[in-house]
Amino acid sequence: MSQFDEVKTVWMNGELVPWTKASIHVSSHALHYGSGVFEGIRCYETDRGPAVFRVEEHIDRLFASAQVYRIHIPYTKSEVGAAICQTIEANNFTSCYVRPIVFFGSGTLGLDPRKCPVEVSVLAWPWPAFLGDEAMSAGVRITISPWRKFHSRMMPTTAKACGQYLNSILAVRDAAGRGFDEALLLDVDGGVAEGSGENLFLVRDGVLYTNGEEQSILLGITRDAVMTIARDLGLPVRTRALALEDLMSADEAFFTGTAAEVTPIREVDGVALGSPGWFTRSIQKTFMEATAGRLPRYRRWLHYVDDCTFAGAYSAVPCI
Ligand code: PMP
Numbered sequence: 001m002s003q004f005d006e007v008k009t010v011w012m013n014g015e016l017v018p019w020t021k022a023s024i025h026v027s028s029h030a031l032h033y034g035s036g037v038f039e040g041i042r043c044y045e046t047d048r049g050p051a052v053f054r055v056e057e058h059i060d061r062l063f064a065s066a067q068v069y070r071i072h073i074p075y076t077k078s079e080v081g082a083a084i085c086q087t088i089e090a091n092n093f094t095s096c097y098v099r100p101i102v103f104f105g106s107g108t109l110g111l112d113p114r115k116c117p118v119e120v121s122v123l124a125w126p127w128p129a130f131l132g133d134e135a136m137s138a139g140v141r142i143t144i145s146p147w148r149k150f151h152s153r154m155m156p157t158t159a160k161a162c163g164q165y166l167n168s169i170l171a172v173r174d175a176a177g178r179g180f181d182e183a184l185l186l187d188v189d190g191g192v193a194e195g196s197g198e199n200l201f202l203v204r205d206g207v208l209y210t211n212g213e214e215q216s217i218l219l220g221i222t223r224d225a226v227m228t229i230a231r232d233l234g235l236p237v238r239t240r241a242l243a244l245e246d247l248m249s250a251d252e253a254f255f256t257g258t259a260a261e262v263t264p265i266r267e268v269d270g271v272a273l274g275s276p277g278w279f280t281r282s283i284q285k286t287f288m289e290a291t292a293g294r295l296p297r298y299r300r301w302l303h304y305v306d307d308c309t310f311a312g313a314y315s316a317v318p319c320i
Contacts, residue, residue, distance in 0.1 A: 226262065
């Protein structure tokens, strides 16, 4: 049984095709070198039908990632938005995870991909709690990875590029092999960077802390939502470089990410942080209510799937 059993249709280069036809050639540049960029987006079930969470921000980040790697996306942002909605509708999903990907196809296997066509695809599939339901309620057991997060001067950490994820794959495989739920990567200077696919938050003395771009993290869209929610709940939020001792002396800690949503951390390398605390639970609850469309204040974050139109201003951004 595969995660993709329920997927019937995939959007590929401008059209919806059956799952069985959604394949690429083995000589594709991206397969060999990871030369592509992607997004991870969630679509949630609401009273008004399925809604995509912060889709404009995800599309902006997709285009920004492509721009760094000089990949020209042959569609406008609005077209990518419409493709996302169409893919969800074509599969009749009420809630799902959505994966737009832009990559260099078959043309040359020289490192310079200029002769390769740019391929664009949108895949959607049901993906409930990524680290499991128990992780959401009781929290995860994590380990500090022996693999460091690459520095932003080595690769653009604020971009979400395919090949960059080999670093995360090394970390999760090591963590799983040693019986942990997830890995936390330090940056090259020994400060705390992020999880394999999540940002980190700490609570200490009633203040919420998270780190910033200078610690080689991806600037998560969930991270941004959580900072907004925390401020709205009246919790002070500080962004500063985090050290390992900040984590080990925290009152509460949690991960955020599109897949992981708000996942409490209950243990670091066998040292208990305790059950998820009040701040973590309140933020998690508000986040889940916001994504379910139950909080008018955060409705602006939801794009209902039956509306395939995107604002006129949301048009093509040339990228070279
Ligand atoms: N860091 C990394 C390395 C990630 O892959 C992700 C998941 N996209 C995140 C952080 C969280 O980002 P977001 O909240 O935008 O999903």
